[in-house]
Amino acid sequence: MQSQVKASVMxxxxxxxxxxxxxxxxxxxxVAKLEYMNPGGSIKDRMVRHMLRGxxxxxxxxxxxxxxxxxxxxxxxxxxxxxxxxxTVPDTTSSEKVKRIAAYGAAIHLCPPDDYHAAAERLxxxxxxxxLDQYCTPLxxxxxxxxxxxxxxxxxAGEVDVFVCGVGSGGTISGIGRxxxxxxxxxxxxxxxxxxxxxxxxxxxRPAEGVFKSAIEGVGKRQASRSFDPAVVDDVVxxxxxxxxxxxxxxxxxxxxxxxxxxxxVVAGIAQLLPKLHGLRVAxxxxxxxxxxxxxxx
Ligand code: PMP
Numbered sequence: 001m002q003s004q005v006k007a008s009v010m011x012x013x014x015x016x017x018x019x020x021x022x023x024x025x026x027x028x029x030x031v032a033k034l035e036y037m038n039p040g041g042s043i044k045d046r047m048v049r050h051m052l053r054g055x056x057x058x059x060x061x062x063x064x065x066x067x068x069x070x071x072x073x074x075x076x077x078x079x080x081x082x083x084x085x086x087x088t089v090p091d092t093t094s095s096e097k098v099k100r101i102a103a104y105g106a107a108i109h110l111c112p113p114d115d116y117h118a119a120a121e122r123l124x125x126x127x128x129x130x131x132l133d134q135y136c137t138p139l140x141x142x143x144x145x146x147x148x149x150x151x152x153x154x155x156x157a158g159e160v161d162v163f164v165c166g167v168g169s170g171g172t173i174s175g176i177g178r179x180x181x182x183x184x185x186x187x188x189x190x191x192x193x194x195x196x197x198x199x200x201x202x203x204x205x206r207p208a209e210g211v212f213k214s215a216i217e218g219v220g221k222r223q224a225s226r227s228f229d230p231a232v233v234d235d236v237v238x239x240x241x242x243x244x245x246x247x248x249x250x251x252x253x254x255x256x257x258x259x260x261x262x263x264x265x266v267v268a269g270i271a272q273l274l275p276k277l278h279g280l281r282v283a284x285x286x287x288x289x290x291x292x293x294x295x296x297x298x
Pocket of ligand 1 (some may be wrong): 042050067068069070166167168169171172173180217219260262263287288
C-alpha cells in the first residue's frame with residue numbers, strides 16, 4: 001500500500017470529476033467537469049498554482065485583481081506558502097466570495113468595477129510586489145493547456161466533438177480549446193458570454209452594440225483580455241442574465257449540481273445551441289460553486 005497523503009492542499013488541486021447532464025439534456029450528450037471541487041473552490045486553483053511556479057525567486061508579496069475566484073485561489077496558496085497577499089475585486093462581487101478571500105488571511109480591496117485592475121497595478125508599484133496579472137500573462141492559458149486540457153481529454157477518452165466554455169479572462173477556453181484541437185482538429189470550440197461583452201466580435205462579424213453590464217460573475221468583459229486566443233475559438237454566443245440564472249437553478253434542482261452563475265450561463269449557451277449540436281458530444285466546465293452566490297442568485 002502506498003500513502004495517499006498530500007503535502008498540502010496545493011497537491012489536492014485537479015482530478016475533478018466529469019458528470020453527464022442527462023436530466024436537463026436527456027436527448028443530447030452533454031458532460032461537465034466540476035471545477036468547483038478543487039480545494040480553493042474553483043478552476044482558478046490550477047492557474048494560480050502554475051503562475052506561482054513561475055514567479056521570481058524571493059517573492060514574498062503577491063497581488064492580483066480578480067472577480068473573486070483567482071483571489072481565493074491565490075489567498076489559499078499564499079497561506080500555504082507564507083506569502084503576503086493583496087487582492088483587488090469589483091465591489092459588485094458576492095459577499096461570500098469576498099469573505100472567502102479574507103478568511104484565508106489575505107488583504108481585500110473592494111474597488112469600482114472599472115478600477116480594480118488599475119488598483120492592483122497601484123498596489124504593485126507602491127509595494128514592490130509580484131503581480132500575477134491573469135488578464136495579460138501567457139501563464140493563464142498555458143495552465144489550462146498543460147493541465148486542465150489533458151485531464152479533460154483523458155477523462156473523456158477523446159470522445160468530444162464540441163467544447164463549450166464561459167469566457168472571462170479567456171484563459172480556460174484558450175488553453176483547453178487549443179489542447180483539444182491539437183488532439184483532434186475536428187473539435188469545435190464555442191465561447192459563451194453575457195450580452196454586449198467584447199469577445200463575440202473578435203471571432204464573428206456580429207458587433208458588440210450596447211454597454212456591457214452583467215450580474216453573472218466571472219464571464220464577460222468590456223474590453224477583451226489578452227489571455228483570450230481568438231485563433232482557438234470558432235464561435236461565441238451571448239446569453240441573457242435571466243437565462244443564465246434560470247439554468248443555474250435548474251442545474252441545482254434537476255442535476256443536484258449547485259454551481260455558480262457562469263455555469264448557468266454556459267448551460268444556457270448549450271441550450272441555445274442545441275438544435276445545431278444534434279448527435280455531437282458536448283463537454284464544458286463548471287468553474288465554481290453556487291454556494292458562493294447563495295445570497296445573490298438563489
Ligand atoms: N466563471 C467564473 C465563476 C470565473 O471566476 C471565471 C474567471 N474569471 C470564469 C468563469 C472564466 O474563466 P476564464 O477567466 O478562464 O475565462
